[in-house]
Amino acid sequence: MSETWLPVPRESGFGMENLPYGVFSPEGGDARVGVAVGEQVLDLAAVLGDAEFARPSLNAFLAGGRLRWDAVRTSVTGLLTDPGRRDAVERCLHPLGAVTMHLPFEVADYVDFYASEQHATNLGRMFRPDSAALLPNWKHLPVGYHGRAGTVVASGTPVVRPCGQRKAPAEQVPTFGPSRRLDIECEVGFVVGSGSTLGEPVPTGDFAEHVFGVCLVNDWSARDIQAWEYVPLGPFLGKSFATSVSPWVVPLAALEHARVPTPAQEDPRPLPYLREDRSWALDLRLEIELNGEIVSRPPYAAMYWSPAQMLAHLTANGASVRTGDLFASGTVSGDEPGQRGSLIEMSWGGAEPLTMANGVTRTFLEDGDTVTIRAWAPGAGGARIGFGEVTGTVEPARGASAEHG
Numbered sequence: 001m002s003e004t005w006l007p008v009p010r011e012s013g014f015g016m017e018n019l020p021y022g023v024f025s026p027e028g029g030d031a032r033v034g035v036a037v038g039e040q041v042l043d044l045a046a047v048l049g050d051a052e053f054a055r056p057s058l059n060a061f062l063a064g065g066r067l068r069w070d071a072v073r074t075s076v077t078g079l080l081t082d083p084g085r086r087d088a089v090e091r092c093l094h095p096l097g098a099v100t101m102h103l104p105f106e107v108a109d110y111v112d113f114y115a116s117e118q119h120a121t122n123l124g125r126m127f128r129p130d131s132a133a134l135l136p137n138w139k140h141l142p143v144g145y146h147g148r149a150g151t152v153v154a155s156g157t158p159v160v161r162p163c164g165q166r167k168a169p170a171e172q173v174p175t176f177g178p179s180r181r182l183d184i185e186c187e188v189g190f191v192v193g194s195g196s197t198l199g200e201p202v203p204t205g206d207f208a209e210h211v212f213g214v215c216l217v218n219d220w221s222a223r224d225i226q227a228w229e230y231v232p233l234g235p236f237l238g239k240s241f242a243t244s245v246s247p248w249v250v251p252l253a254a255l256e257h258a259r260v261p262t263p264a265q266e267d268p269r270p271l272p273y274l275r276e277d278r279s280w281a282l283d284l285r286l287e288i289e290l291n292g293e294i295v296s297r298p299p300y301a302a303m304y305w306s307p308a309q310m311l312a313h314l315t316a317n318g319a320s321v322r323t324g325d326l327f328a329s330g331t332v333s334g335d336e337p338g339q340r341g342s343l344i345e346m347s348w349g350g351a352e353p354l355t356m357a358n359g360v361t362r363t364f365l366e367d368g369d370t371v372t373i374r375a376w377a378p379g380a381g382g383a384r385i386g387f388g389e390v391t392g393t394v395e396p397a398r399g400a401s402a403e404h405g
């Protein structure tokens with residue numbers, strides 16, 4: 001990758017190999033599109049003189065499609081490597097620490113998958129102890145559900161503890177009140193740039209024509225509300241109150257070196273529409289921090305279904321995708337106990353509390369708890385492609401019924 005004149009710290013995940021996109025406002029200025037490089041954000045509207053970037057969302061750029069995305073990436077790389085442009089470009093840089101980051105795109109539709117075999121097995125064992133851990137369809141199709149786009153929020157947005165109907169197994173009837181089993185789900189999100197045509201499925205090989213890039217997702221989940229409400233139609237209020245996304249969207253172009261094969265899919269072999277010539281499985285290393293302490297390191301490479309398979313399945317019936325659609329992988333969990341992507345798994349349904357460094361224990365989230373998810377992926381020449389972070393702090397429940405726990 002080309003040498004930049006800009007000082008980029010070695011450990012920065014935002015080197016020239018990455019160049020992720022986000023929406024920022026400089027102090028006293030309007031929100032606009034920027035590219036992160038080192039410890040700076042480059043104001044694209046200012047540096048390229050292109051009004052498409054003087055907007056508070058990436059959507060107009062996302063709609064431009066693969067040729068446009070590649071052309072802008074090439075231009076930005078050129079500006080940051082040409083010493084002759086240094087003075088002009090430097091005037092369009094803002095220190096990351098001095099800007100406010102926003103939700104990077106207007107979320108059109110939001111779909112959540114369930115693509116980790118380890119997560120599905122763990123939840124099956126806890127929620128359905130009398131049946132096989134994996135349901136019969138699980139290895140035939142990437143199971144998913146349609147979520148709530150309007151409650152996808154920017155990193156840093158407080159998460160108000162949801163109220164809802166809860167009924168513990170030992171209780172006869174449900175009560176209404178604050179969730180007692182508030183959880184996280186550590187996920188990876190895929191951002192659709194170029195939409196597809198209604199009636200026409202998207203083959204796995206067209207993934208990179210439609211998907212622009214990748215972000216981090218925390219799909220906050222109220223396990224008690226979920227367990228009581230979701231039979232037989234699926235998750236509803238237990239997961240619709242907040243889904244947090246990271247401010248930076250890493251373009252697929254930065255992830256070529258992170259591509260790995262999906263785990264063997266031989267028993268059963270997926271149907272032809274789900275097969276890939278070269279997999280879009282990705283070697284992303286995630287970490288989950290709870291109140292300042294790393295509690296898990298889920299490996300995205302272990303996911304059974306790749307995002308190209310998810311997109312092919314999502315459109316297999318002719319349903320179209322559109323600019324700003326977000327589909328998330330589902331909770332990422334690996335084989336080891338230290339690789340689980342949710343607290344319900346880490347604490348095994350609350351039976352095995354986590355002990356934190358200060359001696360405090362946790363099963364599910366308490367008011368005031370802060371959860372931060374980070375990730376990086378291998379890039380060209382040993383570089384690290386950083387995803388930044390998605391964070392959120394739990395606030396107490398609100399409303400009249402919040403008082404009676």
Ligand SMILES: O=C(O)/C=C/C(=O)CC(=O)CC(=O)O
Nearest residue numbers: 113114123124127185330331
């Ligand atoms: O297996 C179940 O009954 C429940 C599963 C989930 O809650 C997971 C989910 O929402 C999808 C995911 O994040 O993997």
Ligand SMILES: [Ca+2]
Nearest residue numbers: 112185219330
């Ligand atoms: Ca989820």
Ligand SMILES: [Mg+2]
Nearest residue numbers: 219239242243
């Ligand atoms: Mg959600």
